[in-house]
Amino acid sequence: MTSIALLIEAFECIEGAVHGFLTGTSADALTFRADADANTIAWLVWHLTRVQDDHVAELAGNEQTWTRNGWEQRFGLPFEASATGYGQSTADIAAVRVDAEQLKGYYDDVHADTIAYLETLTDGDLDEVIDRRWTSPVTRGVRLVSVISDDLQHAGQAAFIRGIAERAGY
Numbered sequence: 001m002t003s004i005a006l007l008i009e010a011f012e013c014i015e016g017a018v019h020g021f022l023t024g025t026s027a028d029a030l031t032f033r034a035d036a037d038a039n040t041i042a043w044l045v046w047h048l049t050r051v052q053d054d055h056v057a058e059l060a061g062n063e064q065t066w067t068r069n070g071w072e073q074r075f076g077l078p079f080e081a082s083a084t085g086y087g088q089s090t091a092d093i094a095a096v097r098v099d100a101e102q103l104k105g106y107y108d109d110v111h112a113d114t115i116a117y118l119e120t121l122t123d124g125d126l127d128e129v130i131d132r133r134w135t136s137p138v139t140r141g142v143r144l145v146s147v148i149s150d151d152l153q154h155a156g157q158a159a160f161i162r163g164i165a166e167r168a169g170y
Helices: 003-022 041-060 071-075 090-095 100-118 123-127 140-167
Strands: 129-131
Touching (some): 003 041, 003 123, 003 140, 041 140, 123 140, 129 140
16 A cells, blocks of 8 residues: 555545534534533534645645635635634634535535545655744645544544534434
C-alpha cells in the first residue's frame, strides 16, 4: 500500500464515521448540548468539514468548496466566509442549526474534493515543506495527517454526543 492509498483509506474512515452518526439523527439531536457550553453534533460536523475544506483547498491551490459550491449561502450562518470554528463562542456553536442532509451534502462535497486532490499526489509530494512557521517545518504529509487526526477526534465526539442525546430522549 502506498502512502497516498493509506491517506485515502483514512479519509474514507472519516466519511464512514460521519455518515454513520448523521444517518437517522434528528434535528433536536443535532443541536443537543450536554451542558450550556458544550459542542453540538451539527457544529462538530460543520467544523471538521470546514477545517478539512480549508486545509485541503490550500494544499491543492483551490477555492474552498464552502464558497465555490455555494454551501456558505445554503448554511446561512452568521460568520465570515473564512470561519472554520476555531475560537468560536458558545453562541456561535448554537448558531449552527442545519439538518443532517445539509451537513452530509457539504461533507460529501469536501470529501470528494479531498480524494480527487490526494489522487494527484505521489508519495514524494508528501515530503514537501509547506509551512516553515513551526519547529519542525510542516510537510504536506504532516498537514494531511493533522487534518485526519482532528477530523477523527471530532467525529468521535459527535458520535459520543449522539449516544448521550439518544439516552436523553432526543
